[in-house]
Amino acid sequence: MPQVNPRFSVLSDDFAADPYRHFARLREQDAIHYESVIDSYFVSRHRDVKRVLTDHETFTTETLQERAEPVMRGPVLAQMTGAEHTAKRKIVVRAFTGRALRDQMGVVHANAAELVAPFLSRGRIDLVDDFGRPLAVNVTLDILGLDKRDRHQLAAWHSGVAEFITAIALTPERRRHCLDCADRLEGYLAPIIEERRRHPGEDLISTLCAAAFDGIAMTDREVTALIINVMVAAVEPADKTLALLFKHLIDHPEQLAQVRKDPALLPAAIAETLRYTPPVQLVPRRAERDVVLAGSTVPAGATVFCMIGAANRDPAAFAAPDAFDIHRPDLGTARSFTAAAQHLAFGTGLHQCVGAAFARAEIETVAGLLLSLFDEVRHTPGARYRETGLYTRGPAALRVDFTPARSAPAPP
Template sequence: MPTVNPRFSVLSEDFAADPYRHFARLREQAPVHYEPAIDSYFLSRYQDVQRTLTDHETFTTETLQVRAEPVMRGPVLAQMTGAEHTAKRKIVVRGFTGQALRDQIRAIRANAADLIAPFLPRGRVDLVTDFGRPLAVRVTLDVLGLDREDWQQVAVWHRGVAEFITSITLTHERRRHCLDCAEQLEAYLTPVIEQRRRRPGEDLISKLCTADFDGVAMSDRDVTALIINVLAAATEPADKTLALLFKHLIDHPEQMAQIREDPALLTAAIAETLRYTPPVQLVPRQAERDTVIAGSTVPAGATVFCMIGAANRDPDAFAAPDTFDIRRPDLATARSFTAAAQHLAFGTGLHQCVGAAFARTEIETVAAMLLPLLDGIRYASGFRYEETGLYTRGPDSLRVDFTPARGTPALARH
C-alpha cells in the first residue's frame, strides 16, 4: 500500500490553486498517491493511467453507479459493456456524423455569430461567461433538438448535474441541490421524449427514441440517461477548451501569429491545448481485484482516479511536456480526436469520450470564426487569470480586449 504523505494532499487549497506545479513530484515520488480522507488512489504516470483506462477487466466503471447514475437518471454509456455499449454508442455517434454534422456546423456558426455580435462594437468580451458557456449549451440543445430558448434554465440544471459528477466531496445541501436539478431536468425531458416517440424528427433525441437494442425499444429511463450523458459530454469539454485555447495563444503570440498566417495549424493548437491543459483532469475507475501499480498494491474495490493532467505532462510520453507547442512532433494531431489519440484528454480505449470528434468540430469552427474578428486580442486591463476545479478544470472568466477589423459586424452574421 502507498505511504501516506501527511504534508501533501490533492484535496488541499494549495493543490487546487495550481495542480500543474505538483505533477512532477507526484510522478517521481508518489505515482500511486493515497488520500485517506476519501479512501482513493491517484495515478499520475502516463503508462499507469493508460493501462488503467484500457484494462477494462481489472479497472471497471462501477464507481459511476454512485458518481453519475443518480443525476443521469439511469446508466450512462461508460457503464455499459459488450453489445449494449456498442449498439447504444453507435446510435449516439451517428448523431454527430454525416449530414447531421454538416447541419450542426451551420448551427454552431449561427449560434456563435449571434452571441459574439453584440460585443464586436465594444471591443471587449468575456470568452467564458459571455460566450463560451452559453455557446456550448445552445449548440448541444440544437444537436438534441431541444428549444434553444430554454438554454439558461437547462444550463442551471446541467451545472447541478456536473457538480454532482465532478465533486470529490459534497455537503448534504449541495447533494440535494444537484439531485433536485437532475429531477427537474428529467421532468423537462419526459414530455419531449413522449412527443418524439409519436412524431420523430431528425434530431438526436428522435434517433434515441426510435432506435432499439436487441429488437426492444429503449425505455424512457434509457433515453433520458443518454440525453443527459450527451449534454454533459458535448458541453463540458467545449467551453473550457475554447477559453484555454485562446488563453494559450494570447500567452504565446508568436504561435497565434503562425495560426493567423496558416489556419491549418488550428487543429494542432486545439490538440495541444487538450494535452497541455485537459478540461477533464480526473477519470475514476474501480479496481476489481488486488492490483500492483508502480510497486504499490491497490486493493480490490478501491476507487482509482486517473490524473489526466499529470499523465499528459509525463516526460516519458512527451518531450518538453511543460511547454505549449502547436508544432510538437510527438502529438500526432491527425489522431488527437480519436480513440488512438496520444494525449489522454478524452480518455482512451472502449470508453473514450463520445463527444470527442464533435468537440473538435465545434471548437475548430468557432475559433476559426473568432480569430479574424478579434484582431489584436489581449487580456482586458486589470484582468487576473485564474483556473478552478479538481475533477474538471478551466477558467471562470477570460476577459479580453480586441480591435475589431473594419466590417466585422456584417461578417459575424454569416
C-alpha cells in the first residue's frame, strides 16, 4: 500500500483550487496516491494511467455499477463487454459519424449562430453561461429529437444525474436529489420512447428504438440508459472544452493570430486544449486482483482513479508539458481524436469515448464561427477567472470582450 501523506489530499480545497500545481509532485513522489477517507487510489503517471485503461481484465468498469447505473437506469456503454459492447457501441458510433455527423454540424452551426446573435452588438459575452452551456444542451436535445422548450427542466435533471456520476462523495440529501432527477428524467423519456417506437423519425432516439441486439429490439430501459449516456457525454465536456480553448488562445495571442490566419490549425488548438486542460479529469476503474503499480500494491476490489490531467502533463509523454503549444510535434493532430491519441482526454482502449469525432467537429464548427464573428477577442477587464470541479473541470465563467467583425450579421 502507498504511503499515506496526511498533509496532502486530492480532496482538499487547496487541490481543488489548482490541481495542476500538484501534479508534478504526485507523479514524482506519490505516483499511486491513497485517500483513506474514500478508500481509493489515484494514479498520475501517463504510463500507469494508460495501463489501467487498457488492461481490461485487471482493471474493470464495475465501479460504474455504483457510480453511474443508478441514475443511468441501466448499464452504460463503458460497463459492457464482448458482443453486447461491440453491437451497442456501433449503434451509437454510427449516429455520430459520416452523413449523420455532417447533418449534425448543420444543427450545431444553427444553434451557435442563434445563441451568439444577441451579443454581437454588445461586444461582450460569457462563453460559459451565455453560450457554452445552453449550446451544449440545445445541440444534444436537437440530436435526440427532444423539445427545446423543455431545455431548462431537462438541464436541471441532467445536472442532478451528472452530479451523481462525478461527485467523489455525496451527502444523503444530495444523493436523494440526484436519484429524484433520474426518476423524473426517466418518466419524461418513457412516453417519448413509446411514441418513437410507433412513429420513428430521423433523431437518435428513433435510431436507438429501431436498433436490435442479437436480433432482439432493445428494451425501454436499455434505450433510456443509452439516451442518458449520450446526454451526459455530449453535454458535460462540450462547454468546458470550448471555453478552455478560447481562454488558452487569448492567453497566447501569437497562437490565436496564427489560428485566425490559418483555420487549418484549429484542430491542433482543440487537441492541445484537450491535452493541456482535459475537461474530464478522473476516470474510475476497479482492480479485480492485487496488482503492483509504480512499486505499490493496489488490492483487489479497490477503486482506482486515473488522473487524466496529470497524465497529460507527464514529461515522460510530452516535451515541455506545462506549455500550451498548438505546434507541439509529440501530440499529432490527426491521431488526437482517434484510438491512437497520445493524450488521454478521451480515455483509451476498449472504452475510449465514442464521441471523439463529434467533439472535434462540434468544437471546430463553433470555434470557427465565433472567430469569424469576433475581432480582437480579449478577457473582460476585471473579470476573475476560476476553474471548478475535481472529476470534470472547467471555467466557472469566461467573460470576454470583442469587436464584432464587419461581416457579422445584425442581431434579430
